[in-house]
Amino acid sequence: MQVDIERSGGFGGLTLHASVGEEQLTPGERAALERFLSQPPRPPSGPDRFVYRISLRGRQAIVQEDEIPPELRSLLERLDGAWDWPPPTHH
Amino acid sequence: MSPCFIVPPELLERILRLGQAADREAALATLSIDHSIRTNRIQNAFLAAIPRRRHHLVHGGRGRPHRTIFDAHHRTDVHATTVLRAEGQPPCSDEDANHAYDGLGDTYRFFWEALSRDSIDDAGLPLLGEVHFGRNYDNAFWDGERMMFGDGDGRLFKIGGFVRALDVIGHELCHGVTQSTLNLLYTGQPGALNESISDVFGSLVKQYRRGQTAADSDWLIGEDLLGPAVRGVALRSLRAPGTAFEGDLQPAHMRDYRVTSSDNGGVHLNSGIPNHAFYLAATALGGYAWEKAGRIWYHTLVVGAVPPDAHFHTFAQATLRTAGVLFGVASEEWRAVAEAWVRVGVLSAAQLG
Numbered sequence: 001m002q003v004d005i006e007r008s009g010g011f012g013g014l015t016l017h018a019s020v021g022e023e024q025l026t027p028g029e030r031a032a033l034e035r036f037l038s039q040p041p042r043p044p045s046g047p048d049r050f051v052y053r054i055s056l057r058g059r060q061a062i063v064q065e066d067e068i069p070p071e072l073r074s075l076l077e078r079l080d081g082a083w084d085w086p087p088p089t090h091h
Numbered sequence: 092m093s094p095c096f097i098v099p100p101e102l103l104e105r106i107l108r109l110g111q112a113a114d115r116e117a118a119l120a121t122l123s124i125d126h127s128i129r130t131n132r133i134q135n136a137f138l139a140a141i142p143r144r145r146h147h148l149v150h151g152g153r154g155r156p157h158r159t160i161f162d163a164h165h166r167t168d169v170h171a172t173t174v175l176r177a178e179g180q181p182p183c184s185d186e187d188a189n190h191a192y193d194g195l196g197d198t199y200r201f202f203w204e205a206l207s208r209d210s211i212d213d214a215g216l217p218l219l220g221e222v223h224f225g226r227n228y229d230n231a232f233w234d235g236e237r238m239m240f241g242d243g244d245g246r247l248f249k250i251g252g253f254v255r256a257l258d259v260i261g262h263e264l265c266h267g268v269t270q271s272t273l274n275l276l277y278t279g280q281p282g283a284l285n286e287s288i289s290d291v292f293g294s295l296v297k298q299y300r301r302g303q304t305a306a307d308s309d310w311l312i313g314e315d316l317l318g319p320a321v322r323g324v325a326l327r328s329l330r331a332p333g334t335a336f337e338g339d340l341q342p343a344h345m346r347d348y349r350v351t352s353s354d355n356g357g358v359h360l361n362s363g364i365p366n367h368a369f370y371l372a373a374t375a376l377g378g379y380a381w382e383k384a385g386r387i388w389y390h391t392l393v394v395g396a397v398p399p400d401a402h403f404h405t406f407a408q409a410t411l412r413t414a415g416v417l418f419g420v421a422s423e424e425w426r427a428v429a430e431a432w433v434r435v436g437v438l439s440a441a442q443l444g
Contacts, residue, residue: 013359
């Protein structure tokens with residue numbers, strides 16, 4: 001299964017997508033992700049911060065940039081440069 | 092017809108001319124909620140009070156920014172302590188820090204000279220910025236206390252682009268102004284208003300710096316910021332929302348309002364609607380956009396008769412009240428603002444009466 005990640009917001013407001021195989025998650029990343037999947041979303045961190053939507057097996061978590069724990073930050077850093085842009089419909 | 096005042100106009104005029112800042116703002120709020128006010132006399136008193144206020148404050152050492160630029164050393168978890176350049180110091184060896192310093196200065200100068208506002212809180216709040224926030228970080232933001240500038244990744248956003256874009260700096264500083272005035276929620280319509288206010292004043296900071304009239308301005312936000320992977324001229328266009336880059340989905344009219352759960356409810360998308368209303372009002376009035384449309388928007392912020400959960404129409408009605416107080420109900424300025432909100436579908440002609 002795939003973990004689908006959307007990053008929206010930021011000053012630019014560009015909505016980007018990336019995915020990673022579920023099997024590539026470290027145990028720490030998996031545990032952190034599981035926590036977010038089972039809790040309600042928090043209000044926005046503040047203006048122009050990024051917002052992540054992380055989807056796995058039909059469940060999804062909305063994660064504000066400033067609540068990302070170090071275990072998930074490592075996953076997002078691996079995605080840097082892998083964000084899908086331009087979106088397929090505009091290519 | 093003789094207008095009916097709850098507070099005698101002579102008293103309001105005295106407050107506007109001689110009162111303390113807080114009294115003047117209260118008088119201003121009274122004026123703005125009193126729909127019956129139409130006399131030239133009280134409007135003139137109001138207008139006369141605004142330049143007076145600036146002179147009143149200068150002797151307190153105000154009118155000068157107090158800037159500190161820090162090096163975040165690519166960290167994101169704590170506020171930086173390494174100072175790259177403090178107020179009054181000559182340029183340092185970090186060009187990004189110098190650009191941030193200059194941009195904050197230009198933004199401060201716009202709010203002070205054009206709108207008599209003394210920094211973010213109108214009480215001379217020091218302006219703190221951090222450069223080199225995060226690694227390859229594609230963003231700039233106001234964290235409630237400081238302005239944070241990423242370096243950009245060189246693909247979506249140019250390296251060093253955020254600190255070099257004056258409208259980005261104006262946009263971020265204006266988030267602080269909105270936080271200390273209307274404190275709009277950052278989701279859905281109030282969030283899109285919050286975004287639009289930052290785009291409007293970000294554009295005005297740039298127009299003021301360049302000495303451009305509404306007709307001369309490009310009305311773009313974030314030009315020269317896009318990296319090679321993004322095809323376009325800028326991130327947003329107030330003149331033609333939805334055309335700034337390939338994939339720009341901003342609407343310019345309420346019929347195209349986007350319902351989405353991304354981006355806190357599309358705050359950077361639906362801001363196109365109030366952005367375009369400002370553009371229409373400013374270009375209809377001509378001249379320097381900060382002198383009429385900008386003042387109307389600004390005084391709508393500081394009077395504060397807009398709740399944190401305001402939708403577009405609530406803000407639109409408030410700008411009309413402000414235009415009525417500043418320039419007269421049914422004045423050219425009032426009509427330009429009314430027409431602008433009607434053209435973007437936020438108000439209907441019937442609502443204007």
